[in-house]
Amino acid sequence: AQKITQTQPGMFVQEKEAVTLDCTYDTSDPSYGLFWYKQPSSGEMIFLIYQGSYDQQNATEGRYSLNFQKARKSANLVISASQLGDSAMYFCAMRENSGYSTLTFGKGTMLLVSP
Amino acid sequence: DARVTQTPRDKVTEMGQEVTMRCQPILGHNTVFWYRQTMMQGLELLAYFRNRAPLDDSGMPKDRFSAEMPDATLATLKIQPSEPRDSAVYFCASGSGSSYNEQFFGPGTRLTVL
Numbered sequence: 684a685q686k687i688t689q690t691q692p693g694m695f696v697q698e699k700e701a702v703t704l705d706c707t708y709d710t711s712d713p714s715y716g717l718f719w720y721k722q723p724s725s726g727e728m729i730f731l732i733y734q735g736s737y738d739q740q741n742a743t744e745g746r747y748s749l750n751f752q753k754a755r756k757s758a759n760l761v762i763s764a765s766q767l768g769d770s771a772m773y774f775c776a777m778r779e780n781s782g783y784s785t786l787t788f789g790k791g792t793m794l795l796v797s798p
Numbered sequence: 799d800a801r802v803t804q805t806p807r808d809k810v811t812e813m814g815q816e817v818t819m820r821c822q823p824i825l826g827h828n829t830v831f832w833y834r835q836t837m838m839q840g841l842e843l844l845a846y847f848r849n850r851a852p853l854d855d856s857g858m859p860k861d862r863f864s865a866e867m868p869d870a871t872l873a874t875l876k877i878q879p880s881e882p883r884d885s886a887v888y889f890c891a892s893g894s895g896s897s898y899n900e901q902f903f904g905p906g907t908r909l910t911v912l
Contacts, residue, residue, distance in 0.1 A: 718900070728889060728903035774841065785831065785854065786901060788841040 686710065687775050687789035694794050696765045703750070704760040704792045706775030714780035717758040719749065722791070723771040731773075734758055765796045800824045802904035804890050810910045816878040819907045821890030822871055829893040830873045831901060832858075832865055836886045844888075847873065880911045 688707045696702040708717065719731040734742045734749045742749040750759040762769055772793050776786040803822045811817055823830050832844040845855040845865040855865060862884075864876045877884055887908050891901040 720903075725905075726887065726908070727905050728891070730900055730902065733900060785843050785846050787843075790840045 685789075686787045687777055689773075689775055689789035689792050691792045692790075694792055696762075696794065696796055698767060698796055698798050699764055701761060701763045702765055702794065704762070704773050704775075704794065706758045706760065706789060708756050708758060708775075708777050710756075710777065710779050712779040716778045716780070717749070717751070718776040718778070718786060719747070719758075719760045720774045720776060720788075721769075721771045722774065723768075728774070732760070762794075767796050767798065770794060770796045800902075802890055802892050802902050804888075804904035804907050806907060807905060808908045808910075810912065811880055812912050813881055814879040815911075816876065817880045817884075817909060817911075819875045819888055819890075819909070821873040821875070821892075821904055823873065823890070823892030824902055825871070827892035827894050827902075828870075829901075830867060831891040831893070832873070832875050833889040833891065834886045835889060835906070841889075844875070877909075880909075882911045885909055885911050 686709050690705055715736045717734045721729045721731050732742050732744045732747045732749050734751045741751050746763045748761045772791045774791045775789040778786050805820045828849050830847040833841050834844055835841045842857055844858045846853050847867050850867040867873045887906045889906045890904045893901045
């Protein structure tokens with residue numbers, strides 16, 4: 684079974700609107716971390732936001748917020764006020780604390796922001 | 799501005815040739831990861847080092863791939879002999895081993911094996 688599932692291969696949003704990118708995960712480890720990375724067309728992987736499984740509040744970083752619903756095992760990324768520069772691939776990833784510090788990535792969602 | 803560096807950025811080679819990719823982790827980081835990205839498989843972990851010791855290389859084809867850290871400032875990934883199916887982008891990432899465990903990625907090496 685996949686540990687990280689991103690069901691949206693592609694998403695379209697207009698500039699200045701908010702968009703939610705979905706991510707569900709599967710783990711039996713009580714302690715884990717969830718990450719979102721952005722990969723623009725230039726190819727580099729850019730860290731966006733982190734949520735720990737024991738964090739009481741949803742993580743926020745500027746225009747990025749993580750809608751963490753532990754019981755549903757979902758960790759959706761919300762981008763508010765989309766900008767043209769947000770067009771990129773977005774990857775959700777998980778690190779399970781019982782193992783090594785490695786990340787398991789989802790297949791990604793391509794986000795296109797239009798003017 | 800500390801960054802992970804990787805060389806070469808692009809490599810085109812012929813099947814059967816040896817390929818060596820290099821990575822300089824962020825100074826002070828004690829964990830290094832090698833990932834491979836393809837359209838079909840997405841991002842896959844190949845190898846993981848902590849304090850220069852290999853902890854997990856189960857994702858790496860052992861017959862042709864090898865990963866080493868000769869010192870704390872250099873990690874290498876070698877493919878010998880290379881095959882067309884090895885064509886991919888290879889990322890190196892480093893981390894500080896803190897509880898946060900954020901991984902900082904290098905720009906990647908785009909490998910094309912003809």
